[in-house]
Amino acid sequence: xxxxxxxxxxxxFGDFVAVDNxxxxxxxGEIFGFLGAxxxxxxxxxxxxSSLLRPTSGEIRILEKDITKQSRFAKMxxxxxxxxxxxxxxxxxxxxxxxxxxLYGLRGDKLKERAEEALEFVGLSDxxxxxxxxxxxxxxRRLNIACAIAHKPKLxxxxxxxxxxxxxxRNYILASVRKLNESGCTIIYTSHYMEEVEEIxxxxxxxxxxxxxxxxxxxxxxxxxxxxxxxxxxxxxxKGTEGDLLKxxxxxxxxxxxxxxxxxxxxxxxxxxxxxxxxLMDAGKEIRSVEEQEPNLETVxxxxxxxxxxx
Amino acid sequence: xxxxxxxxxxxxxxxxxxxxxxxxxxxxxxxxxxxGLALTNAFSSEVSVGEIKVVVKDATGGGPLSxxxxxxxxxxxxxxxxxxxxxxxxxxxxxxxxxxxxxxxELTNQGISLYGSSQDAIESNxxxxxxxxxxxxxxxAAAVARIEPAKTExxxxxxxxxxxxxxxxxxxxxxxxxDYYALAxxxxxxxxxxxxxxKLIQGEVLRGTAVRLVTAPIRKSEIFTGxxxxxxxxxxxxxxxxxxxxxxxxxxxxGHHMGIVMIVLISxxxxxxxxxxxxxxxxxGAASRGIISLVVQLLSFFGGAYFPIGDDSGExxxxxxxxxxxxxxxxxxxxxxxxxxxxxxxWPVLGLNIGFAVLFLGxxxxxxxxxxxx
Numbered sequence: 001x002x003x004x005x006x007x008x009x010x011x012x013f014g015d016f017v018a019v020d021n022x023x024x025x026x027x028x029g030e031i032f033g034f035l036g037a038x039x040x041x042x043x044x045x046x047x048x049x050s051s052l053l054r055p056t057s058g059e060i061r062i063l064e065k066d067i068t069k070q071s072r073f074a075k076m077x078x079x080x081x082x083x084x085x086x087x088x089x090x091x092x093x094x095x096x097x098x099x100x101x102x103l104y105g106l107r108g109d110k111l112k113e114r115a116e117e118a119l120e121f122v123g124l125s126d127x128x129x130x131x132x133x134x135x136x137x138x139x140x141r142r143l144n145i146a147c148a149i150a151h152k153p154k155l156x157x158x159x160x161x162x163x164x165x166x167x168x169x170r171n172y173i174l175a176s177v178r179k180l181n182e183s184g185c186t187i188i189y190t191s192h193y194m195e196e197v198e199e200i201x202x203x204x205x206x207x208x209x210x211x212x213x214x215x216x217x218x219x220x221x222x223x224x225x226x227x228x229x230x231x232x233x234x235x236x237x238x239k240g241t242e243g244d245l246l247k248x249x250x251x252x253x254x255x256x257x258x259x260x261x262x263x264x265x266x267x268x269x270x271x272x273x274x275x276x277x278x279x280l281m282d283a284g285k286e287i288r289s290v291e292e293q294e295p296n297l298e299t300v301x302x303x304x305x306x307x308x309x310x311x
Numbered sequence: 312x313x314x315x316x317x318x319x320x321x322x323x324x325x326x327x328x329x330x331x332x333x334x335x336x337x338x339x340x341x342x343x344x345x346x347g348l349a350l351t352n353a354f355s356s357e358v359s360v361g362e363i364k365v366v367v368k369d370a371t372g373g374g375p376l377s378x379x380x381x382x383x384x385x386x387x388x389x390x391x392x393x394x395x396x397x398x399x400x401x402x403x404x405x406x407x408x409x410x411x412x413x414x415x416x417e418l419t420n421q422g423i424s425l426y427g428s429s430q431d432a433i434e435s436n437x438x439x440x441x442x443x444x445x446x447x448x449x450x451x452a453a454a455v456a457r458i459e460p461a462k463t464e465x466x467x468x469x470x471x472x473x474x475x476x477x478x479x480x481x482x483x484x485x486x487x488x489x490d491y492y493a494l495a496x497x498x499x500x501x502x503x504x505x506x507x508x509x510k511l512i513q514g515e516v517l518r519g520t521a522v523r524l525v526t527a528p529i530r531k532s533e534i535f536t537g538x539x540x541x542x543x544x545x546x547x548x549x550x551x552x553x554x555x556x557x558x559x560x561x562x563x564x565x566g567h568h569m570g571i572v573m574i575v576l577i578s579x580x581x582x583x584x585x586x587x588x589x590x591x592x593x594x595x596g597a598a599s600r601g602i603i604s605l606v607v608q609l610l611s612f613f614g615g616a617y618f619p620i621g622d623d624s625g626e627x628x629x630x631x632x633x634x635x636x637x638x639x640x641x642x643x644x645x646x647x648x649x650x651x652x653x654x655x656x657x658w659p660v661l662g663l664n665i666g667f668a669v670l671f672l673g674x675x676x677x678x679x680x681x682x683x684x685x
Binding site: 052087099148 | 316323
C-alpha cells in the first residue's frame with residue numbers, strides 16, 4: 001500500500017518555483033530519507049504534505065486519499081516532528097502530549113494511556129510532570145517526538161529531529177525511529193547528517209532545485225556513480241586555494257575541503273592520481289595521507305548536486 | 312470539544328505566566344491607590360463650614376416677633392449658628408464688613424432685615440435660608456393667631472431641622488477619587504486584553520506550535536475561537552479580581568447594577584481582543600505588538616484612565632480624540648449606570664463595543680482564511 005503519493009506537485013512563491021512538478025511514492029513500512037541542501041525544496045514539499053502550505057498544482061494522497069478532499073482523514077494519519085521544537089515550555093511534558101493528542105479526538109482514559117505510552121516510548125515517563133524549560137536539548141527533542149506519535153499516526157514526518165543534540169540523545173532518537181518503524185509506522189526522515197540517513201533509511205530521494213534528481217535504496221544510489229572515484233587527501237595545512245589548483249587536473253569534477261582534508265571527486269575512467277598529487281606538491285603542499293574511498297551517499301549527493309548537504 | 316481544550320490550555324498558560332498576571336492585577340491596584348489618594352481633592356465637592364456667627368439688633372421693644380425669634384435662635388444655635396445681640400456702640404453693618412460676623416439681622420416691628428457678607432457667601436446663604444423658613448413660619452403663625460389664637464404655639468413649635476431643607480445642586484451620587492480610579496483602572500485593564508490578543512496567534516507561530524495546531528485534524532476556526540475564548544475568560548477573571556479588590560478593600564462604589572457593569576466590561580474585553588487580533592494579522596511580526604501596546608496606552612490616556620480629561624461636548628481636537636477611546640465610552644456609560652442608576656446608558660456602549668468587535672473579528676477571519684498556516 002502506498003502511504004504517500006505525490007503527483008506533479010508544484011509550489012511557486014511569486015516567480016520562484018520552490019517545488020517543480022515533483023512526483024514521489026512512499027510505500028508502507030519504509031523509512032524514507034529526503035535529502036536536499038538548504039533551499040532545495042524539501043521543506044516546502046514536507047509543508048505541503050502536512051497541509052501547512054497549499055500546492056500551486058499537483059496532487060498529494062495519504063493512504064490513497066486526496067489530502068485536500070479528505071483533509072481530516074489525512075491529518076488523523078499524519079504525525080509531524082518539526083525541525084524547530086513545537087512544544088509549550090510552560091506546560092508539563094504530560095500536558096504537552098495530552099493536549100496535542102486531544103486534538104486528534106482522544107479523550108479520557110484512552111488519552112491518558114496514549115500520552116503515558118508516548119512519554120514512555122521517548123524515555124520521559126519520569127519527567128511527565130516536569131516543565132520542558134528545565135529539559136536538556138535532547139529531552140526537548142524527545143518530547144517533540146512524543147507529541148507527534150501519541151495519536152498513533154501511520155505516517156510520521158521527521159524534519160531533522162537530531163539537530164543540535166548530544167550523541168547519546170541522537171542515538172536514542174535513531175533507535176526510537178527504528179522502533180516506530182518496526183511497530184508499523186512509515187517514516188519520512190530528513191537530516192543534514194548523511195551518516196544518519198545512510199544508517200536508518202531504506203530508501204532515499206535527493207532533491208535539488210525543487211526536483212527529485214535521484215531516488216532508490218542507498219546501494220542503488222551508490223551504483224549510479226560508478227564513474228566517479230572519491231580521493232581523500234590529508235594535508236599538513238590548507239590555504240583554500242587548493243580547489244582551484246586541482247580543478248585544472250583533467251578528470252577532476254569537484255573538490256571539497258573539510259579542515260585539513262581535501263576530497264576530490266574525479267572521473268573513475270581517468271587515471272589522474274599522480275597528477276593530482278604532483279599539482280599539490282608543486283604548490284608546496286605537504287601531504288600526510290592519501291586514500292581512495294568507496295563512494296558513499298555524500299559522494300552521490302555531491303556528484304549529483306555539486307553541493308555539500310550542509311550548504 | 313477542541314475549542315474547549317484550546318481555551319483551557321490558553322487559560323492555563325495565561326495564569327502560569329505569573330509576571331504578566333501580577334502586572335495585570337498589581338499595576339491597576341497600585342495606580343488606584345496612588346492616583347486615588349493623590350487626587351482626592353480634585354474629586355471632592357464638599358465644603359466645610361465652621362461656626363456661623365450672626366449679630367442681631369432687636370428693635371421691636373419685645374413682642375411676638377422678638378419672642379418667636381428668640382425661640383428660633385435657640386433652635387438653630389444647636390446647629391452651629393450663633394445669634395449674638397448687638398452691643399451698645401457696635402455697628403452691625405461694620406461688624407459684617409470687618410468679617411467679625413457672617414450676617415447682621417435687624418428685627419423691627421415692620422419685619423426682618425438681613426445684611427449678608429459677600430466674603431462668606433455660603434454661610435450667609437445658609438442663614439438667609441434659615442431666616443426665610445423662620446419668616447414663613449412666623450407669617451403662618453400670625454395668620455393662625457388671627458383665626459384661632461390657641462393654635463399659634465403649635466405652628467411655631469417644631470424641631471430646628473425644619474429650618475434646613477436639602478436642595479442638592481447635584482442630586483445624584485458622584486464618584487470620589489477612589490471610586491473614579493476603581494472604575495477607570497478596571498476599564499483600562501479590560502482594554503489591555505488587546506495586548507494579550509496581539510500575541511495570541513503570533514505566539515503560537517513564534518513558539519513553533521502553530522505547525523502542530525495546523526496539522527492537527529481541527530479547523531482553523533476552532534483554533535481561533537478556542538484561543539479567543541481562553542483569552543476572554545482570563546481577562547474577565549482579572550477584571551473580576553480588580554472589581555472585588557476595589558470594592559472590598561478600597562470600598563469603591565460599584566452601584567446596584569453589577570450585572571450590567573459586567574456585561575459592559577465583557578463587551579469591552581471582546582472589543583479589545585478583537586482589536587489586538589486584527590492588529591496582529593494586519594501588521595505582522597514583533598512591530599505589531601509595539602503598535603498595539605502604544606495604541607492601548609493612548610486610548611487609556613485619552614479615555615481618562617490616568618486622570619479625567621475633556622468634557623462631554625466632543626468639541627475641539629481633544630474632545631474628538633477623547634471620544635474615540637473605548638475606555639472613555641465605557642467610563643462614561645458605566646458612571647451613568649453606577650451613579651445615576653441609568654441602565655440605558657449601557658446600551659450605546661454595548662452597541663459600539665460589539666459593533667467594532669464584529670468589524671475587527673471580520674478583518675481577522677478574512678486575513679486568517681487567506682493565509683497559509685495560522
